Amino acid sequence: MIRDQETMQLLLDSIRNFVQEELIPREEEVAESDEIPEDIVSQMRDMGLFGLTIPEEYGGLGVTMEEEVNIAFELGRTSPAFRSFIGTNNGIGSIGILVDGTDEQKANYLPQLASGDIISSFCLTEPDSGSDAASLRTTAVKDGDDYLINGTKRYITNAPHAGIFTVMARTNVEIKGAKGISAFIVEADTPGITIGKRDKKMGQKGAHTADVIFDNVRVPTNALIGKQEGVGFKTAMKVLDKGRLHIAAIAVGAAERILEDSLRFAMERKQFGTPIAEFQLIQGMLADSKAEIYAARCMVLDAARQRDDGHNVSTEASCAKMFATEMCSRVADRGVQIHGGAGYISDYAVERFYRDVRLFRLYEGTTQIQQVIISRNMIRNA
Structure with a gap:
């Protein structure tokens, strides 16, 4: 809207x-x-x-x-x-x-x-807990009027810059699934927090991730989001549902940039005395990319409008995230191919984008997790 x-x-x-x-x-x-x-x-x-x-x-x-x-x-x-x-x-x-x-x-x-006075980070993923977020091991144990948080979070975006962390931790170790998880707001200067070294990633230089280690980090009870235990996983899912549409839109924008760069290159680059944009096999890659970007953009806009109208868009958000991010990787691959040898050289942005956009298919839920969500929703609603 x-x-x-x-x-x-x-x-x-x-x-x-x-x-x-x-x-x-x-x-x-x-x-x-x-x-x-x-x-x-x-x-x-x-x-x-x-x-x-x-x-x-x-x-x-x-x-x-x-x-x-x-x-x-x-x-x-x-x-x-x-x-x-x-x-x-x-x-x-x-x-x-x-x-x-x-x-x-x-x-x-x-x-x-x-x-922007402070930067926030979201601490969900752990060394042994990624797609299966309900299996996280970080604990928040009641100690008088406080909680003591212990555990390690991994691949945390903006962790080196964060002023606060939204931390998912298990407040009831007797409950093994999602219902034992609670969400906390933890200020970064709280004693017991250690930020690991920055991760060396395939791409996305300038976007920093790192481990966040909690060692007997004491937080007051009012740090519990909503002051209610056991609903942290539901909070996380609300966050991820919206984030999936955002990442899908970012993937569309990246694909549009890659296609524009590739079209410009194809019109300027000549082989056999002719711009390679005149070659039908190049035209096929350009056309496939244009059509897929158009489809993804329409999906993202439709799901966003449905969400604004108050509808549950769990399925639509996962469809959009899955299709748009997979599409973006295909467009990036075609972009490198259209550039030929130049596409493998860092002088051209397509080489960097080829590495950068690979992450889109992993965070905010992998493509495979989106497939599971979509199919389970279909079965549930059948």
Whole structure:
């Protein structure tokens, strides 16, 4: 649902110009330094990008799901590292507080997240718990008026920069499944927290992940999201459902950028005295990419509109995430192929995107997990 088309268009134009004029020219710098330049971070704060999805009453822009995916289409056109830096504040790092937090928790943390004064991280994945999130081992044991948290979280986005962590921990060890899990807001300077070294990844330089180790980390009872035990897994699922649509939209934006670069290259590159864009086998790859991007964009927009209308979009979000991210990898592969040998050289953005977009099929639930969700929902509703 677009609340005001004129206002939305102004915002999209502003973001599009920012991506084109500020972010794309700095992509190589980020890839080489593995850092987001501070002047870029400052501009993102000034534009309100850290608070896109946070309600206006807390200092954010409060965009709808349809508005959010339209913004993500634009942000996806540049290095994923830029989007990742603001992404946790707009998604997994804030949505749990927004949907299930107490009024006090919302008032305390959401304005700081919206302004970008603090960065949030979402601590769910563990060394032995990924797709099977309900099997996590991190514990939060009641100790007087506090909880003691112990455990290790892995591949945590923005962990080296975080001011707060949303931590999923087992408060009832007698309950082995999801019902024993609770969600906590843990401030990063709490004694007992150690951040591991930055992970060395295949791609997405500038987007930092690391282990977060909790060793007898003492937090007050009011750190429990919603002040209710046993509903943390439900909170996590609410967060992931929305995040899947966002990542699907980012994948569409990335695929559009790759296709534009590939088309430009094909029209400029000549073989046998003719631009390779005139060769039918090249045209086939361009056409397949265009059609799949169009299909993915339509899926994402439809699911976003359904969510704004209040419908349960668990199936649709998983369909969109699965199709869009798999599509993006196919477009990236074709992009390298169209570029030929040049596509294997880092002078061209397609080489970097080929590595960067591979992660889309893994986080926010792997493609295989999306298949399980879709099929189980089909069986349940049959």
